[in-house]
Amino acid sequence: MDTKALWNLSYGVYVVSTIDVDHNNRPTGCIANSAMQVTYDTIAVSINHENYTNQCIKKSKKFAISILGEKIQDNIIPVFGFQSGRDVDKFNGVNVKNVNGLEVISDSTGYIVCDVDDILETETHTVFLGKITDCGLLKNEPVMTYEYYHKIKNGKSPKTAPTYIEETVSEEGQAYRCTICGYIYKGDLTKEPDDYLCPVCKQPKSVFVKL
Numbered sequence: 001m002d003t004k005a006l007w008n009l010s011y012g013v014y015v016v017s018t019i020d021v022d023h024n025n026r027p028t029g030c031i032a033n034s035a036m037q038v039t040y041d042t043i044a045v046s047i048n049h050e051n052y053t054n055q056c057i058k059k060s061k062k063f064a065i066s067i068l069g070e071k072i073q074d075n076i077i078p079v080f081g082f083q084s085g086r087d088v089d090k091f092n093g094v095n096v097k098n099v100n101g102l103e104v105i106s107d108s109t110g111y112i113v114c115d116v117d118d119i120l121e122t123e124t125h126t127v128f129l130g131k132i133t134d135c136g137l138l139k140n141e142p143v144m145t146y147e148y149y150h151k152i153k154n155g156k157s158p159k160t161a162p163t164y165i166e167e168t169v170s171e172e173g174q175a176y177r178c179t180i181c182g183y184i185y186k187g188d189l190t191k192e193p194d195d196y197l198c199p200v201c202k203q204p205k206s207v208f209v210k211l
Contacts, residue, residue: 011033011145011146011147012033012035012068012143012144012145012146013031013033013077013144013145013146013149014031014032014033014035014065014066014068015029015030015032015065015066015068015076015104015105015108016029016030016031016035016045016047016057016064016065016066017029017065017091017102018056018057018060018062018063018064018102019056019060019101019102020052020060021056021060022059025060025101026089026091027091027102027103028052028053028056028089028090028091029053029080029085029090029091030047030052030053030081030085031077031080031081032046032047032065033149034046034125035065041131041132042129042131042132043065043114043130043132044127044130045063045065045127045128045130046125046128047125047126047128048124048125049124049125049126051084052085052086054126056085057116057128058116058119058126061115061116062100062101062102062113062114062116062130062133063102063113063114063128064100064102064103064104064111064113064114065112065113065114066104066105066110066111067108067109067110067112067143068105068109068143068144069107069108069109069139069142069143069144070141070142070143070144072105072107072108072144073107075094075202076107077149077200078200078201078202081201082180082181082201083201091103097111097138100134104138106138107138108138108139109137109138109139109140109141109143110136110137110138110139111134111135111138112132112134112135113132113133113135114128114131114132115130115131115133116129116130117130117131174186174187174189174210175210176189176208176209176210176211177209177211178198178200178203178208179207179209180201180207181198181200181201181203183198183199183200185198185208189205189208189210192205
């Protein structure tokens, strides 16, 4: 089975944001690639049960989608995709635009803001159906597709992503896995400088384990 066929589906890469009502309505969010327009005024997004954003959306009853472009700032995907809002303020230092009380990424191509209208639970994910309350364009730039993220950016999916697939590595040669995001470094990592960072989650080489 060649799972790369799934990349040909029309996935995008998005930041889904909301507010944490238990912590003074501070903004939080995560990376998602499963978002779609269900009807002319309804959007569906899929968020893993383990993501802090999931429980925050359930309490706030609203979410926003920032549509990422191919030239999105390098720090956006690592910050929102490979860290938890339980531990860090993901929006610290990020340029944002406030729309209807929610933060959207200023460097994104556009945004959609929704009120939760219905919820569907699966074994691992919650599908939120949202009624659109506002939307707009921010930049004229090609949107980042899931295929582009993998093939051009050499990106990896977090383990909580709907499309996460465990990657296997040949026993030939040396390889190291980043314990934060799963990125596979092929070669001798010890030859990299001490300030080497994972190209996906920007963590130091000390978080890598040899395979």
